[in-house]
Amino acid sequence: GQQLNQSPQSMFIQEGEDVSMNCTSSSIFNTWLWYKQDPGEGPVLLIALYKAGELTSNGRLTAQFGITRKDSFLNISASIPSDVGIYFCAGPEYGQNFVFGPGTRLSVLP
Amino acid sequence: EAGVTQSPTHLIKTRGQQATLRCSPISGHTSVYWYQQALGLGLQFLLWYDEGEERNRGNFPPRFSGRQFPNYSSELNVNALELEDSALYLCASGRWSTGNYGYTFGSGTRLTVV
Numbered sequence: 001g002q003q004l005n006q007s008p009q010s011m012f013i014q015e016g017e018d019v020s021m022n023c024t025s026s027s028i029f030n031t032w033l034w035y036k037q038d039p040g041e042g043p044v045l046l047i048a049l050y051k052a053g054e055l056t057s058n059g060r061l062t063a064q065f066g067i068t069r070k071d072s073f074l075n076i077s078a079s080i081p082s083d084v085g086i087y088f089c090a091g092p093e094y095g096q097n098f099v100f101g102p103g104t105r106l107s108v109l110p
Numbered sequence: 111e112a113g114v115t116q117s118p119t120h121l122i123k124t125r126g127q128q129a130t131l132r133c134s135p136i137s138g139h140t141s142v143y144w145y146q147q148a149l150g151l152g153l154q155f156l157l158w159y160d161e162g163e164e165r166n167r168g169n170f171p172p173r174f175s176g177r178q179f180p181n182y183s184s185e186l187n188v189n190a191l192e193l194e195d196s197a198l199y200l201c202a203s204g205r206w207s208t209g210n211y212g213y214t215f216g217s218g219t220r221l222t223v224v
Contacts (some may be wrong), residue, residue: 033212033213035215042114042200042215042217042218043153043200043213044215045213045214048212065197090150090154093155093166097143097155097158097165097166098143098155098213099155100145100152100153100155102151102152103153
């Protein structure tokens with residue numbers, strides 16, 4: 001099946017810093033999703049991207065659908081403590097079920 | 111709008127037993143997806159049901175099975191439990207109208223096999 005890679009695997013940042021993470025695929029995708037998972041909870045959809053080159057924002061979060069359609073990027077500006085969690089990218093496999101990347105674990109230091 | 115509901119929230123079983131996990135999708139969603147998330151790991155796709163039929167299956171043994179009922183709720187059954195089946199089992203539902211992709215997840219069922 002398709003494989004997604006995310007980098008970095010984990011990151012520790014100071015509150016107020018900007019964050020960048022990315023996701024790459026072995027295959028071309030027509031949709032990219034970004035989710036965040038808090039401890040003990042299910043992932044929550046942050047941003048959905050549907051077109052190569054698309055740039056979409058959700059508050060302090062901005063995600064981009066890479067031109068090659070094999071990658072996507074998520075940026076968080078001015079991080080706050082509640083940004084702590086695991087961020088997953090996902091892309092469609094066999095049409096309508098999604099494969100998830102291994103996640104980027106974000107820790108925010110006060 | 112009520113979210114995706116999973117029950118039970120926690121389940122403790124003995125190796126060799128069977129576990130049944132339940133999921134109620136968001137109203138209007140016809141697809142249900144099951145994922146396994148072992149501790150500290152990512153989400154591994156298990157099963158996809160749509161309109162009562164199994165549409166796709168991940169790389170899991172046949173002792174992982176399920177079904178979807180006419181009201182679109184779903185059950186995941188795990189037979190002959192093994193210790194490594196201990197994980198958070200997440201259910202998600204979706205609706206594939208134009209421009210509305212992406213799952214909504216429930217909070218999961220934490221299965222512990224002892």
